[in-house]
Amino acid sequence: MIVLDDVHKFYGSQQILRGCSATISLGEVVVVCGPSGSGKSTLIKCINGLVPFERGSITVDGVSVSSPETDLPALRARIGMVFQSFELYPHMTALQNVSLAQVHVLKRSQKEADERSVKILTRVGLGGKLGNRPAELSGGQQQRVSIARALAMNPQAMLFDEPTSALDPEMINEVLEVMQELAVEGMTMIVVTHEMGFAQRVANRVLFMDRGEIVEDTPKDQFFTAPSSERAKQFLNQVLTH
Amino acid sequence: MSDFDWGVIARSYSFLAEGMLLSALLVLVATVGGLIVGFGLALMRLSTHRLISVPAAGYVTVMRSLPLVLVLFWFYFLMPLAIGRPVGSLTSALIAFVLFEAAFYCEIIRAGIGSVRKGQSDAGLATGLRRWQVLRLIVMPQAMRAMGPLILNQIVIVFQDTSLVYVVSLHDFLTAASVIASRDGRATEMYSLVAVVYLMICLSITKAAEFYRRRRPS
Ligand SMILES: Nc1ncnc2c1ncn2[C@@H]1O[C@H](COP(=O)(O)OP(=O)(O)OP(=O)(O)O)[C@@H](O)[C@H]1O
Numbered sequence: 001m002i003v004l005d006d007v008h009k010f011y012g013s014q015q016i017l018r019g020c021s022a023t024i025s026l027g028e029v030v031v032v033c034g035p036s037g038s039g040k041s042t043l044i045k046c047i048n049g050l051v052p053f054e055r056g057s058i059t060v061d062g063v064s065v066s067s068p069e070t071d072l073p074a075l076r077a078r079i080g081m082v083f084q085s086f087e088l089y090p091h092m093t094a095l096q097n098v099s100l101a102q103v104h105v106l107k108r109s110q111k112e113a114d115e116r117s118v119k120i121l122t123r124v125g126l127g128g129k130l131g132n133r134p135a136e137l138s139g140g141q142q143q144r145v146s147i148a149r150a151l152a153m154n155p156q157a158m159l160f161d162e163p164t165s166a167l168d169p170e171m172i173n174e175v176l177e178v179m180q181e182l183a184v185e186g187m188t189m190i191v192v193t194h195e196m197g198f199a200q201r202v203a204n205r206v207l208f209m210d211r212g213e214i215v216e217d218t219p220k221d222q223f224f225t226a227p228s229s230e231r232a233k234q235f236l237n238q239v240l241t242h
Numbered sequence: 243m244s245d246f247d248w249g250v251i252a253r254s255y256s257f258l259a260e261g262m263l264l265s266a267l268l269v270l271v272a273t274v275g276g277l278i279v280g281f282g283l284a285l286m287r288l289s290t291h292r293l294i295s296v297p298a299a300g301y302v303t304v305m306r307s308l309p310l311v312l313v314l315f316w317f318y319f320l321m322p323l324a325i326g327r328p329v330g331s332l333t334s335a336l337i338a339f340v341l342f343e344a345a346f347y348c349e350i351i352r353a354g355i356g357s358v359r360k361g362q363s364d365a366g367l368a369t370g371l372r373r374w375q376v377l378r379l380i381v382m383p384q385a386m387r388a389m390g391p392l393i394l395n396q397i398v399i400v401f402q403d404t405s406l407v408y409v410v411s412l413h414d415f416l417t418a419a420s421v422i423a424s425r426d427g428r429a430t431e432m433y434s435l436v437a438v439v440y441l442m443i444c445l446s447i448t449k450a451a452e453f454y455r456r457r458r459p460s
């Protein structure tokens with residue numbers, strides 16, 4: 001469903017992605033991990049065209065992300081994205097956050113959009129927080145609103161960029177549980193995370209990145225028991241002993 | 243105290259009011275027009291195409307380094323040459339004010355847009371919103387928080403600057419007052435009045451700015 005082929009990304013003369021290739025099929029959950037600065041965020045932002053890349057190609061459902069003919073907003077509307085720092089709109093309530101793109105992108109009526117938003121917010125356990133602004137919500141609640149905002153668009157796939165890294169430890173699980181439910185329902189997901197417990201429970205595959213390369217692309221079990229590269233072994237030792 | 247004759251104010255009331263009306267008109271047109279043109283300039287400056295952003299940046303730099311008096315003169319003498327017929331001092335002053343203030347509003351708007359984290363527009367774009375929708379629905383409402391007080395502050399500056407239109411022989415409030423002051427030899431009374439009026443207007447705008455800040459905490 002999502003195919004990355006030899007993606008190269010530069011910031012000025014600095015090369016950030018060095019030929020990344022991977023295929024994510026429908027319904028698959030792929031966890032991406034790797035040291036800080038290895039290009040994980042850059043890679044997933046390339047997938048929905050938030051970050052342009054210089055070489056290679058990415059297609060979503062056969063549609064090229066980098067082709068000038070592609071209607072990028074339409075493509076993005078089909079891919080949900082969740083950010084490390086939530087990025088809820090601070091001047092809107094939880095309900096308004098979730099309804100906004102339904103109204104302005106999918107052209108649903110305000111009423112229709114709000115009904116769907118209520119349903120989804122209730123599903124992520126926030127039926128009682130519809131009228132609250134982001135500043136009045138805990139980190140875990142904010143991140144669940146942001147997941148609801150993405151889900152409200154009926155996306156075909158979801159991208160998560162370290163969705164729990166900014167959360168206090170006691171809030172991590174409420175967010176991971178929502179994500180796990182999604183995975184069980186068959187959502188195609190690419191998740192950048194260092195939550196190895198989540199990877200072990202939910203992922204089909206693990207991509208390990210280092211210095212702009214996908215060093216390892218292996219089924220989950222193999223990644224944890226017998227990683228093939230030295231760098232992945234070192235990384236696993238570090239995160240698992242934390 | 244018997245030297246003072248405050249009756250001069252009442253006697254010259256309509257002349258002063260006319261001056262105030264002109265000041266108000268200049269402030270209004272300069273602010274509304276300046277914001278509209280400034281918004282366009284700000285969008286141009288934020289463009290990734292250098293062919294669009296560089297001219298806008300050049301315009302802003304030039305306007306901001308010129309004294310307003312010079313710009314007023316310029317349009318007064320150049321506009322008729324450019325369009326082939328006289329335009330009158332009021333029209334040329336209004337155009338000069340709008341184009342001059344646009345450079346300052348451009349920078350205020352640009353700073354406001356810049357104060358909104360990039361992640362906010364990324365989040366909007368990721369849901370499929372188009373750039374102008376992201377700007378209108380997500381970025382500008384947040385930018386207003388930073389911009390509101392700066393815009394009010396700029397209005398105070400424009401109001402004070404309106405006195406410069408005397409160079410194209412227009413009578414704003416201050417100019418009107420000084421005309422009376424020298425005609426009737428009542429400088430103390432007239433300039434006291436001007437000071438009090440300016441103080442009151444600027445104070446109320448400043449208070450409005452404070453109110454605005456308190457109403458929309460960042
Ligand atoms: N806008 C930018 N301009 C220049 N360099 C950038 C930009 N964004 C990212 N980089 C660089 O690209 C590299 C990869 O960044 P990226 O954010 O993708 O890493 P990451 O794997 O997500 O790291 P982290 O775990 O810290 O989030 C880093 O060296 C970073 O400094």
Ligand SMILES: [Mg+2]
Pocket residue numbers: 040041042161162
């Ligand atoms: Mg990152």
